[in-house]
Amino acid sequence: MAQGVPAIPSTIAPGALVGRWGVAAYHRDSDRPRTEAEARRQCNNAYAIKPGPTGGVMMHLADEPQVSELVLKGSPSGVTYLGPPGPAAVPTDREIVTIDDNSFTVKWVSPDNSTRYGTMVYVRCT
Template sequence: MPQSSIRPVRADVASGKRRSLGAIAAVTCAGLLLAACATTEAPPPPPPPGPPQYTSPIPASSLVGRYGLAAYHRPEDAGRTEAQARAQCSNPYIITAGPNGGVMMYLADDPKLTEVVSKAAGGPTYIGPPEDAAGDVRDRQVLRWDGHVLVLKWVDPEVNKRYGTMVYVRCN
C-alpha cells in the first residue's frame, strides 16, 4: 500500500512540473509575441520642418517704441513724408515686443497684429512673419533704418501700389 500512495504523489509532482513548464512556455510565448508586436510598429513621423533660417539684422528691441507714420508713392515725396510722419506723434503707431522675440505690427489688409521679425538671407533686409522666407510677398523691405527713422516698402507690388512706402519716425 505505501507504494500505491507514492505513485499518485509522483504523478502529482510530474503533472505539477508539466503545468509549471507549460505556464512558463505560455508566458514566454506571450512575451515574445508582445515583443514582436512592439518591434513591427511604424516609427513615429519626423517632426515638421522649422521656420526658414536667416539672420535678424535689426534686433526687435531696437524697433519697440512709438512712431509717427506716413507714406508716399513717389520717391521725390520722401523728405516731405518724413516731416509729416514726425507730425503724427500726437497719434502714434505703437510697435510692441512680440511673445516669441519679434515685434507686433499690422500686415497688409489684416486688422489684427501679427508678430514679425527682421530677416535677411544674404541680401536686403526684410520685416515680416517669421515662418515666411526673407522677401516673401507678406514682407516689407527695409529701405532705411538708422535707429530713428524706419522706411519700409511692401514686397507685393499690388500692396505697395495701394499703401506706398511707409515712413516711421520715432517719437521722443
C-alpha cells in the same frame, strides 16, 4: 517671388523697432522729405510697436485689423525683411530700406501692397 529666399539671422535687432512712431507714406521719391515731416506730425496719434511674445515685434500686416508677431529676416543678398516667420522676400513681407535710431523706412514686397500703401516712413516719437 512668392516662394521667397531662405531667411538668415537679421543684423537688425527687434528692439530697434519697438517704440512709438509717427507713420506716413509716399509713392514718389521726391515726396520723401515732405512725408518725413508728415510722419513727425503723426506723433499725436503714434503707432505703437511692442515686443512680441517670441522675440519679434507686434505690427499689422496689410489689410489685417489685428496685430501679428512679425520677425526680422536677413537674406543672402544682405536685404532685411520684416514679416511673418518663414522665408524672406515673400509677398507679406516689407523690405527695410533704411534704418537708424530715430526712423526706418519700409517698402512692401507685394506689388499690390506697394501700389496701395507706398513706401512707409516711421519716425520715432519722443
